[in-house]
Amino acid sequence: MGQISVEGVGKAYKKYSSRFGRLIEWVSPFKVVKHSKVWVLNNINFTVRPGEAVGIIGINGAGKSTLLKLITGTIQPTVGKITLNGRVAALLELGMGFHPDFTGRQNVYMSGQLLGLNNSDIDRLMPEIESFAEIGEYIDQPVRVYSSGMQMRLAFSVATAVRPDILIVDEALSVGDAYFQHKSFDRIRKFRSEGTTLLIVSHDKIAIQSICDRAILLNAGKVEKEGEPEIIMDYYNAMLAEKSGSALTVKQEMTKSGQMQTVSGSGDAKISSITLCSHEDKSIEMVSVGDSVTLKIVVKIEKDIPELVLGYMIKDRLGQPMFGINTYHLGKTLKDLRVGQEVEFEFKFNMNLGEGNYSVAVALHDRDTHINKNYEWRDLALVFNVVNVNKNTFVGVSWLPVEVKINER
Structure with missing residues (x-):
């Protein structure tokens, strides 16, 4: 079983004030220092236990790719210690290690040997690698003629030809067609069920929340937050608005039901109440599949604002989005609202969801997204x-009424 242990890890690069600084350091007989250190990672600590799946997220420049390169040994840490137990397969950059002038087949043998496989192992696995990659006759063409998607297909096929104890995946799987992404994640899920430890970097919220047991948020080279994927992704989403200058506060607080709630925004407009009502206009917490409901949201204006858009997102118990819409896309944007005003929004729809527990996230902002000006995200x-x-038994998260016609011949 694979385990990853990261203890007090930091990575710094030397920054020279002039192009001659490095040369002076090299040739000087004295300990002359002509550089300063720029820390891209600082005091990183976490453990990925055997069989656990952990996602790493963060804005560009947070240090995610550097951390993965440290873990896989591509670069060495300035301080700290990294311990890996088990056979490791890593997908950090598309086709990393592929020689552009060699054919795909030749690169499979070279990459396989780097993974610890001998030629007889690769001979045995080659039909499966070719079948999974689905690049056809290109397997015997030089890699330089491959598209990025073809490189990713072949690299993933080689790296996962034998189930590793530890699988490390960067954003590589975001390249390529949707079909192969689904195919790749199906293989990752299969490995997980068989005990593979997974460390994945992705901006794909659904991937993180559906695959991972835990998420780590990196910010400015440090661990900002760590916990359940839904909680971390909610915080990350709020942090994006804060980075753009549209949100003044980001906080997480415990609800009465014991769930961690993320709230962010400037407070220029606030949600006073939110209620789910039946077709009889009664407040409800339980609704039958397909029933007509109305989502009522009351907003109080705390400061004069030129534009107000309200959006809501229905999520399942794992925090994955089921449906979302806002008044901008519905052509119902409000203009020139004054402090002290109250506005009630009513969204009427049929609850065509499958059985289960759901939550609603609400956002108040201008234009089409909360990244512009976030008044409140809850x-x-x-x-x-x-x-x-009263519906026929069905499975899934959506109720899609069907009519069936059978013609016997």
């Missing part, structure tokens, strides 16, 4: 349950 603003009372 996750877990409302929690409700969907039950199946």
Whole structure:
């Protein structure tokens, strides 16, 4: 079983004030220092236990790729210690290690040997590698003629030809067609069920929340936050708005039901109440599949604002989005609101969701997204349950009424 241990790890690069500084350091018989250190990672500590899946997220420049290169040994830490137990397969950069003038088949043999496989192992695995990569006759063409998607297909196929104890994946899987992404994640899920330890870097919220047990948020080279994927992704989403200068506060607080709620925004407009109502206009917390409901949201204006858009997102119990919309896309943007005003929004729809527990996140902002000006973003603003009372038995997260016609011949 694979385990990753990162203890007090930091990575610094030397920065010279002039192009001659490095040369002076090299040739001087004295200990002349002509550089300063720029720390891209500082005091990173975490452990990925055997069989656990951990996602690493963060804005560009947070240090994610540098951390993965340290873990895989591509570069060495300035301080700290990294320990890996088990056979490691890593996908950091598309086709990293592939020689552009060699054919795909030749590169498979070279890459396989770097993974500890001998030629007889690769001979045995080659049909499966070719089948999974699905690049056809290009397997015998030089890699330089491959598209980025083809390189990713072949690199992933080689790296996962034998189930590793530890699988490390960077953003490489975001390249390529949707079909192969689904195929790749199916293989990752299979490995997970068989005990592979997974460390994955991705901006894909759904991937992190559906695969990972835990998430780590990197910010400015340090661990900003660590915890359940939904909580970390909610915080990350709020932090993006803060980075753009549209949010003044980001906080997380415990709800009465014991769930961690993320709230962010400038406070120029606030949510006063949110209610899910039945077709009889009664407040409900449980609704039957397919029933007509109305989501009522009351907003109080705390400061004069030129534009107001309200959006909501329905999420499942894992925090994955089921449906989202806002008044900008519905053509219902409000203009020139004054302090002290109250506005009630009513969204009427049929609850065509499968059985389960769901939550509603609400956002108040201008234009089409909260990244512009975030007045208030509130996750877990409302929690409700969907039950199946009078519909045919079905599986899945969506209720899609069907009619069936059978013609016997």
